Amino acid sequence: MSAIESLRLHSPALIIAIPLLTAFIIPLLSKIIGPKARNGFVVAVLTGVLALVLLLAHDVITGGTRTYVLGGSTPLLTLPSGYQVPVRIMFVIDAMGVFMGIMCGVIALVAAIYSCMETYEGLYKFYTLLLLVTTGIFGLVFTGDLFNLFVFFEILSIASCGLVAFKIDSPMSMEGGFKYMVISDIGGLSLLVMIGLLYGQYDALNIGMLANRMDYGMIDIIALGLIVTALLMKSGSVPMHMWTPDAYGETPSSVTIMIVGASLSSLYALFRICFTLYGGFIGINVAGWIIVILALISILVGVTMAIPQTDFKRLIGYAAVAEIGFILLGLGAGLASLSGNSVDAYGIKAMEGSIFHIFNDALDIGLLFFVAAVVSYATGQRNLNNLCGLGRKMKYTTFLFIIGLAAVAGLPPMNGFASKFLIYESVFHLNPILAIIGILGSIMMLAIFVKAFSGAFLGPPVPELETYKKVPRSMLFAMSIVVAIIVFFGLFPDLIVDNLAHPAAQALVNHSEYISHAIRIGGV
């Protein structure tokens, strides 16, 4: 078969294996070739991986769910010959998985381009950790096996903690990294206990197989409670949000977008477990309402705690907590209206909005962190009280911050407006108060960022900040890629929602199709 055909057939495994291999080659390679060639190599590898992900996305959206069995004689042999049970480790890729895959490919490429100009010693370890986080996210979203989910979850948290604590000269990075690692570890161990509870009852680890065999007894409800707590802890929603401003604020800013991506991947795991494993559960509506209430508290707490902040990056960190609240609002609304194999019309719209918002959130918050990093690189200041009047000299940065501000607050024509409008419109049918609190949250978010903008960029120029370093071109290039995607999504949201978000929401709700692909009889 030709090269393109075999690439299409093996693309799920290649998407995970190529960043992994590159992550291990980089230390040996950086002794041979210089730093510029190494940066170019990483960017080229990530571009290739993004191309493979787009190819896989085209296959899955037009062709249906795909499976890939690791170690079988053919990639589709889910049931080994002569067996009735899928015993091999497999990847089951449906539309939700490729949506998250596209997001991860884009943010990894942007982060790699942005960090071409970073000047840390030991920079090759930085790229190794970045590629390991990419591998972790890809593995998490493609896997069809519950224990594989745990392994990639732990790879993701260890590598992203290594990135948070990367600057060993700064004591606050160490503190932030410690808190982040303890929280992630406790979350991972809860996931492991839940896997033990489910395995002990049903003797299956495959998600499709488990969903087929599950009858929802008392232990399964306890397992659901454990896993929802663990994944909410890892994604940074209230009441376990204390680590979020510390970890987001202390990462080297070129990779904060990857840490945001890591939190959003744990939200993907929540989507997958709540919809596919527990889709037939009668009491899932109650779980949906609990998630909705936690989401509202997250939105309010996030925007309220961001108001008195004086540190630029911690302010954006608290805004990220509020954005997680918006995504959980859509998820809860979808769960609360789930019954059997379908949801009501507004339930599907809520899920589409929140799935679309996952991608937008990563881009918007990433862009804001990039701008904060550029400001701190150019002037050496992070405190908003000391910054003033930067708009006169740094014109590109000001323009990019205005776009980030409009996107995160939900103003048209940015992508934040499209996804937030979908969420407001659909949760209004559930209960009008939810939409009102959501709109209030957006208004306060606008207020916070206008405060930051007017404090830092408007006003008369301050004499201490007259001399500043010129912003490197790779940073501006990376930020302009993000802005281009934001504006494109904002101007043509129908394209994305109809082609990417709607199949994803359908694939999540229709869990019997997922099960039938995972345990299909016969294979070939």
Place this chain on the structure above:
Amino acid sequence: MLWNIPYIAVVALIVLGLYACMFKSNLVKIIIGTSLLEAGANLFLITLGYRKGGIAPIFTNAPSTESMVLPVPQALVLTSIVIGLAVTALLLSIVVMIYRHYGTIDAKKVRRLRG
């Protein structure tokens, strides 16, 4: 009742681990708490695989083919032990750097990030 002792040990380990993580202020004791939690989770997985009267699931020089315990949880626990080792090594090296910067490892004093 005798067969339930491993499960009681699991609950005891997890409760002690959570208590040490949440209420102790020495950073090294917090790391010991995560070690206890991980030991509890691993013990839980292995105990699930026990079948009454089973022998170790190894075919080399096995005494008989009568019931063996399940080998799959043992493979899962191996992976989990390696992950726990990596997490503990990372946390301990962060604590070494914290001591270098702050001069103390009391969590109440390592608190420059506030608000």
Place this chain on the structure above:
Amino acid sequence: MTPMSKIVVLVTNLLCGFILVFGFYVIVHGHLTPGGGFQGGAVVASACALVVIAYGDKRVKERLSYDAFSAIEASGLIAFVGLGFFGLGATFFYNFLAVERISSLRWLFGAKALIGPNPGDINTGGVIPLLNLAVGTEVLGALSIVLLLMLMTYTPKRGEAEIEESTAGRRAQETGEKHETGGN
């Protein structure tokens, strides 16, 4: 850390060889007896720990270097992921050596394994013993680097003055605090 007495050094010299042999035995026989890549690699790394404790950090710094262990670790990792790529004719991580198509490679772990109790044959298993070797190499490199970096001495910076300033406004009993930080 200071080197230990002559008895400890002599026993280390005698025991190191046995520890290394036992570690590699556990790595290579991973598909027959309990053990495998990670366990054997940890045993070999304990030999490194013994050497560092017995000889003290000055002499170890002259002989064992981080770069060598880092290269060993990286080569183990690349071998592991690379062995997965070899099976891409069928799928990733396909056991291409255990299938009896490639009769020229039957000497390399290609024989058929027996089901049921048997005295184990080391020639079985396909690509799994090779993966064990790759993982064992990687683990011994990684754990040796962690041990070398943590066991060498360092001098902590003086951070106590800043801590006292920041807590002076909150605590009532300052003398108790000074005793505590001095004791740490």
